[in-house]
Amino acid sequence: MSITLFSKKVLPVAGAVLLLLSFQAPSFSQQRQNIRIAVEGAFPPFNFLDANRELQGFDVELAKALCDAGKLDCEFVIQEWTAMIPDLIKKRYDAIVSSMSMSAERRAKVAFTRRYYDSPSILVKRKDVQALSADLKDLAGLKLGVTAATSQEEYAKRFLSGVETTVFHASPDLYKGLADGTVDVILEDKLAIYDWLANTRAGACCEFTGSDIKNDEFFGEGAGIAVRLDDTQLLQILDTALDEIKANGKYDEINAKYFPFSIQ
Known part of the structure; x- marks a missing residue:
């Protein structure tokens, strides 16, 4: 990247403003945010460990697709189910993508994205x-x-x-x-x-x-992705990414791999 050196002359006000703007840090949307995603790994076909101890399943593939669409660098954490929400609140990870139903009791503790699948x-x-x-x-x-x-x-x-x-x-x-x-x-x-x-x-x-x-x-109203109540920025990114993968066919592709019917 080339850098232009300016003389010590006083810049006009408009020029100074433009110069300051040009050197501002890139907006959040231009950066890749690192997040940690909790998955139980014991709930097939949604999330499970294969013979090589690698995470697989609908939740896992959906999370990866959302990370790509949302420009997020994601790390998966295998988490025992009963501590899922307490450990999210303690900031041991940033989101839960593990078929968590959005009940009223859970909504009091965490924020949820829009529904990503529904099941009675x-x-x-x-x-x-x-x-x-x-x-x-x-x-x-x-x-x-x-x-x-x-x-x-x-x-x-x-x-x-x-x-x-x-x-x-x-x-x-x-x-x-x-x-x-x-x-x-x-x-x-x-x-x-x-x-x-x-x-x-x-x-x-x-x-x-x-x-x-x-x-x-x-x-609740189906399964959603849980984040901390105050993490509104991540919530917005995930909701926008979910809309994108539903619109471009990626969601349907993942759905068809695991179920012979739509689970939206």
Whole structure:
């Protein structure tokens, strides 16, 4: 870059202003911001570790696409689920892209982007159990499973408190508990468990039962990307990037890789 040297003459006011403007630091939009993104890594097909211990899944590919569109330099952090929001608030990372539903309780603690996918919750039963609805009389005498620190756990506490319930530490433990008969039925995010039911040997034991369960108070308006409440600049960048990848077809490309139907 060439640099022009000026004489010691006094510059006209207009010229001085132009000179100062020309030497200002580049705007934020011209810089690449470094951010850290938390992902659980135990929630296939949305986020999981492959045989090489590399992060894969819908959430991960979407996050990478957003980083490209938003001109962000992103580093992924594998984070245990129950500490996701507390550690975001403590600034151990800057965003959560890990299929987090936007419930009212979470909105009080963090800010969310617009929805990047939507999925109802649903009951999943062993095939040797009769068809069920999310009604206490249907679930009487059965053992229910949920995952700790999830919207499904909170929903079960409110509406299914009369059912014997086991709380599992993480989703893989929940699915194993259903497959091995520790519990008879589980309450889970429909898209999250789809891959296990459709594409694993263990999942052949079980099936969806009853209608989709939707409740904005518990399950929010879908999954969003969480940032700290005061990080409005990053929130705007991510929302703009999300609009861009939906408009240019990148979102649909990622969607089709994991699901035979749209999850927008």
